[in-house]
Amino acid sequence: MLRVLGQNFLKKSIATKFSSRMSHFIKTDMKLNIALCQLDVCDDKRTNIDNAVKNIREAANKGANLVMLPECFNSPYGTKHFPQYAEGLEDSETLSAISSVASEKNIYIVAGSIPTIENGKYYNTSCAYNTKGERIAVLRKVHLFDINVPGKIVFQESEILTAGDQFATFELEHDDKTIKVGMGICFDIRFAEMAQIYQKQNCSLLVYPGAFNMTTGPAHWELLARARAVDNQLFVALCSPARNTSSGYVAYGHSLIVDPWGSKVVEADENPTVVFGEADFSKVSELRDQIPSVKNKRSDLYTLINHNK
Numbered sequence: 001m002l003r004v005l006g007q008n009f010l011k012k013s014i015a016t017k018f019s020s021r022m023s024h025f026i027k028t029d030m031k032l033n034i035a036l037c038q039l040d041v042c043d044d045k046r047t048n049i050d051n052a053v054k055n056i057r058e059a060a061n062k063g064a065n066l067v068m069l070p071e072c073f074n075s076p077y078g079t080k081h082f083p084q085y086a087e088g089l090e091d092s093e094t095l096s097a098i099s100s101v102a103s104e105k106n107i108y109i110v111a112g113s114i115p116t117i118e119n120g121k122y123y124n125t126s127c128a129y130n131t132k133g134e135r136i137a138v139l140r141k142v143h144l145f146d147i148n149v150p151g152k153i154v155f156q157e158s159e160i161l162t163a164g165d166q167f168a169t170f171e172l173e174h175d176d177k178t179i180k181v182g183m184g185i186c187f188d189i190r191f192a193e194m195a196q197i198y199q200k201q202n203c204s205l206l207v208y209p210g211a212f213n214m215t216t217g218p219a220h221w222e223l224l225a226r227a228r229a230v231d232n233q234l235f236v237a238l239c240s241p242a243r244n245t246s247s248g249y250v251a252y253g254h255s256l257i258v259d260p261w262g263s264k265v266v267e268a269d270e271n272p273t274v275v276f277g278e279a280d281f282s283k284v285s286e287l288r289d290q291i292p293s294v295k296n297k298r299s300d301l302y303t304l305i306n307h308n309k
């Protein structure tokens with residue numbers, strides 16, 4: 001009897017410790033200034049890196065705590081460009097510049113994405129940096145963008161890229177408070193399951209560097225950001241390259257942040273710009289109490305299995 005009581009007590013105290021650690025991510029009044037750098041990306045890599053660093057410095061000087069860059073910010077977006085611009089993760093000219101500016105400015109950076117080469121395979125890769133310039137997460141685009149809309153757009157990332165097979169999250173500390181952030185890249189936002197797994201892992205912000213185009217952008221960009229935010233009752237941030245009508249792939253622009261209610265916190269137009277939005281994370285637990293759609297899931301009737309443990 002005593003042994004049984006002891007085991008139950010131990011189980012209970014482990015569960016309590018675990019759940020109080022997890023819940024501090026969600027129940028927080030952290031306010032975070034997020035800057036989205038909607039960069040004008042050209043075909044010169046060094047110019048793109050310098051432009052990213054300049055924009056990050058300016059965003060930090062204006063008070064940003066987290067700066068996001070777009071998908072493919074050091075290279076034109078296109079399968080024929082990826083091998084030419086790809087860098088190794090450990091000797092990347094681009095990422096070393098991003099790491100330096102993160103520590104110089106004491107900010108977190110979600111470094112959009114760049115083409116990488118690892119063990120002879122090409123990936124579309126997003127890295128996150130903390131305020132010391134340390135790399136704290138790596139996400140290789142999990143769902144490759146393969147599209148064929150006759151007369152509009154044909155694009156096959158899978159011609160050249162390998163899909164990532166790991167999800168990526170990181171903890172962001174600010175004002176002695178912590179939130180957890182889930183990472184995806186562009187097409188990944190179309191997969192509700194990935195976002196829901198991040199929600200189940202207690203993320204309160206999902207970040208998607210992305211480059212929708214003039215066919216998918218007007219139809220789905222904002223819709224998907226708001227859908228993922230409302231489904232999962234958390235913040236969603238999307239950062240696009242600026243629109244350049246003379247480039248081979250014309251990005252939609254319209255970088256935006258959406259709150260857990262599905263309302264836009266801020267939205268850019270299509271031009272090169274940096275937009276700022278405040279994410280007030282007290283809204284996450286507040287809304288989950290008001291509309292308990294995350295809490296009241298019927299796991300007795302359905303469940304989501306994460307094979308990527």
Ligand SMILES: NC(=O)CC(=O)C(=O)O
Nearest residue numbers: 145186187211212213216
């Ligand atoms: N770059 C992309 O992955 C574009 C995309 O997802 C889209 O739907 O457009």
